[in-house]
Amino acid sequence: MAWNLGLRRKSKMPSGLWLKCDGCGEMIFKKDVEDRLNTCPRCGHHFRISARERVRVTLDRDSFEELWADLEPVDVLGFNAARAYSEKLVQAQEATGLKDAAVCGLGAIDGREVVFLVTDSAFIQGSMGVVVGEKIALCAEKAADLRVPFVAVSGSGGGARMEEGVLSLMQMAKTTAALERLSQAGVLYAVVLTNATMGGALASWAFLGDVTIAEPRALIGFTGPRVIRQTVKTELPKGFQTSEFLLEKGFIDAIVPRSEIRPFISKIIRYCGAWPSRRVRETVGASRKGKAR
Amino acid sequence: MAQTDVLQFEKPILEIDAKVKKLEEFALEKGLDVSMEVGHLRRRQEILIRTIFAGLTAWDKVALARHPMRPQTSDYVEMIAEDFVELHGDKAFGDDQAILAGFGTISGEKTMIVGHRKGRSTAERLQCNFGMANPEGYRKAHGKMKLAEKFGVPVLTMINTPGANPGVGAEERGQAKAIAESIRIMTSLRVPVICCVIGEGGSGGALGIGVGDRLLMMEHSYYSVISPEGCAAILWKDGAMADKAAEALKLTAQDLMTLKVADEVIPEPLGGAHRNPRGAAESLKEAYLRNLRELRPVPADRLIARRYENLRRFGKP
Incomplete structure (x- = not known):
């Protein structure tokens, strides 16, 4: 099954007018794919999208205000494999x-x-090192402080990032602790799982x-x-470890196509996060004061 | 001791053991006093062990942590706990033999002990799945911890696993979910939680019973985000580079002290816990009781707040 190979397949949009769908193998018109939020018009295959694109398709236009953008990864262990982690980081940053x-x-x-938080599968498979863990914890704390829902979209197919060693593993505990406080x-904490979400990411923040x-x-x-x-030395069952399998x-709770995610979350927020946030209250309060003057 | 139960670097140490044994047998037979000679051999052996152990690589340390003769959770329970009451199932699916749980009394201190169980004989190992727990194992673990919390009993966990079970059934029954739930519950338990890596600390499978107020590590244990073999297979495309991966991952107890992830290294008897399990058990017991004494008077809210601050600082950029 094509989607089972999602981790290794390049689902990124190639240049040119036409492209071959990873889902059905058909040649499709690129413009049609883009018009459908990067999904295949024939089979509904969801191409991977960047973090920026995810922000665009999920949030209200121009509503996004990025936080903690200056947090940068540090090669604490001085990790050198076939390729040095520091090089890998630079390459991922450039890409x-x-x-x-x-x-x-x-x-x-x-x-x-x-x-709102999203992990980009194009950055070392969206894996969680210290910076990803820190941002999730900061978001959870921010959401608790403002009393507004926290929505996270995972593209963390790489699980916990190997190159940051046991510190990556500890991000599982750190993010979980922060989310437990939020809870x-x-x-509300709502999660959207996208292709792929594995390992330490799923065994902590992405599944809570x-x-x-x-x-x-x-x-x-x-x-x-x-x-x-x-390990088991047999072929895996058809559809194993897909969204459909998990459902x-x-x-x-549900499988939701990309075009329906925004309205779906909006409804959930209406049920589970209806009170006005502190920030909204403060803004409203400030503008009222302004009017009084 | 079977040949496979001996690590390469231990061979010269065991040769001296054999010599001592031979000498003593000879002395017994002939009615001679060989205490001088034995003493001399033992002193030589001590120097030899110190020299060998000072030069151990990270990969050697991993081998020691996995040593087939190394004391396991069940051994420690037997050596340090009285009145042990094993509690089995997860009350949902089954009884995972890879997790051992139950109440025990350690020097008068009521404790909930939860640990990975590896098994010693082939049959036992198969039964325990080599210490690789399934989702029901993690549910069993956090179920018993919740029980302990309800009655104000502190929790001691003993970590010793290559990792959570990688299998079809494990995925079907929600391995990731079970581990995430265990971690979540441990972050907010209202009793002292002391975790100790006694051998292998393999990834999420270890962390699934590894979140608490203190992380103790036995001197020759390791704790890692991925097994050195797994890391080598992915990053070097060659599982045989595991020694290099072990080095790069900074996974020894001493590395974890440097990284400020572990709180304390528990010294093992000379030559490793397997050469003197009772000595190792005494050290573990002493460390547990000392840490418990510090944590016991802390009010639950403060305890959880401190635990949070502690987790929150990991790798603070």
């Missing part, structure tokens, strides 16, 4: 224009304020949503399919 895999800030969905504060939805046919699991195949097993 994506991001400092690390997560982009986050304040925004709005249908006029309701949210704290105890009674504030009050409401958890997934894009169709995303690869979502704990252990990578290749490792499982090597069937009862681990997600």
